[in-house]
Amino acid sequence: MSIAQNFVKHGKKIIAIGRNYDAHIKELGNPPNAEPWFFLKPTTSYLKNGGTVLIPEGVQMHHEIELGVVIGKDGKDIKREDWEQYVAGYALGIDMTARNFQQFVKAKSLPWTSSKGFDTFCPISEFIPKEGIKDPMNLVLSIKVNGEERQRGNTADMIYDIPELIRHCSSIMTLQEGDLILTGTPAGALGLIVHGDKISGRLETPEGELLANWDGDAANRAGGYVFTQKA
Template sequence: MTFVIPAPPVASVPVKGAPDGAAFPVHRIYCVGRNYVEHAIEMGHSGREAPFFFMKPADAILPAAEGSVATMRYPSLTRSLHHEVELVIAIGQGGRDIPAERALDHVWGYAVGLDMTRRDLQNDMKKQGRPWCIGKAFDEAAPIGPIVPAAQCAIGPDTEIELKVNGSVRQASTIGKLIWSVPEVIEHLSAAWALQPGDLIFTGTPEGVAAVGPGDTLSARIAGIGTLDVKIA
């Protein structure tokens, strides 16, 4: 097939330990909203509400190679850029209506990610009853570390997830505090969309979200998966 303009490059994420620098191609980015109880509370909600999802464009990723520091430009229009550290699921086998008991068969790997948010713009859209894509789906809104194959990960309820800003802990929790677990997220998501190989799922953030600014360094970590370091320029 030929195109009338140059085709855009495929968005991709480095894979830890992959031979010849092979990368994971990104199809879509799904995000789960308010998936930790304490974060839901700090955002003005409570309880185990039904999961809801929003999306970011595939090229919103800001990939960071292992051991490197990614540079994120402070985005336009906002005065309140917030960090949200998250476990990211990389889908290797697609499907629709995937039951939770089979969901992990569809997971290729996991990564550490940041759901960066223009909070003031998001809140303004909420007040007006409008879509808040402008708060979530901007350029470089999804920094992500290398994807680790699932067979090399040991994720359990006690797996620690943490974010430091300039060396001070801002967010700290465990994966077991997810309201909807990884298999449940895949089950619910695949009921709404046919998942495809290359899909990424940001699973939600714990409490402690706050603003960052130019010059700040964000250091995210999930035990058994790895780290992600981002400098705000």
Template sequence: MTNYVIDPPAISAVPVAGGGLFPVRRVFCVGRNYAEHTREMGGDPDREEPFFFSKPADALVINGADMPYPSKTKDLHHEMELVVAIGTGGKDIPEAEALAHVYGYAAGLDMTRRDLQGEAKKAGRPWDMSKGFDQSAPIGEIAPASHSGHPSAGKIELTVNGRVRQSSDLSKLIWSVPETIAYLSGLVALAPGDLIFTGTPEGVAAVERGDVLEGEIAGIGTVRARIV
């Protein structure tokens, strides 16, 4: 028996559609992976290679639980995303083999303290505290790829209080899921339990306490969060 000097942390896990839990190891996020969102954030979608940031595994919010409005911000933004759940790991994974490493997919929200992110960008500092704060990643159930298939197209949409804020199609991803997995696995060895948030379409905007966010990805599932 391992003699830990403190109690080990709980394993973060996401419910799987049909039953069971997906244990989460790491959470990677792709920045600026839809052309229109890249433009609205001041970037050039034709020149930029993919880049990544991370969130802690325990930042995930499951089962439609409320999300507390975080401290140290006055500009909390929603970012609706397709999430890829890695089932088998690997390094330098060829693009043609990438989908064989996917366990399933989910709808997720990359919540962002936009004012802190803007300040960090201006100062040339890391984004960590604008992206990786507590409860910054609401996520819906994971749909196993054995049932959902591997989506390359389909509506991705987010409503806030019943009004559409973001609406696009997965076919508009600049870097597809296989390309993203192949590129990321060249930077780090992917492992079972890793999640990849694949980027958000245009329409990101601020939310307030009391707002209800409801997102859906065709053929995959939904995510819901109320800001409190």
């Protein structure tokens, strides 16, 4: 198994794109961005299918369903037209966010990696070889919590498409085999997840063919960091 196929174990970074769907920008009350921007999540936040997302004490946790692009070989300053040469495959990811923690530190102009980087805060599906997806820019993302649909969107609605994300990110930092680019989330990402909730994410074709899924639950974390708004 290659590094890319086993990216959860061997990947070096998770690059998470922010504000890449208009509807999500509007629901958060954020201004539009003039170029793609991103933050990093640690690979220790990966959580395989069937796992339990752990909610730190004091945290209000929200879900952000996203298409993940798995990088297949090292590259920097990648040309837009060469993007597909650097893609090994795809995955369905959920960017869990400690929203109250994030909002608190952002208001103080402090870094907010902590709000995105807790262990278990990146539920991830199995690897999908790129040959298994005909058009990554026309896929349906959805997430249900306790059977109620919270988010549904299509990757066709991205502001910046996958070729542009690869071009942009690689112009700033070298992309390495096994890295994951989370491409942003559609509207509906302000839904709270609490102890005992059942979470079900889906990646499908427009015709309804299931390509990947993540099914698990959430539980309060025992011990570790406690958010008390004293950052």
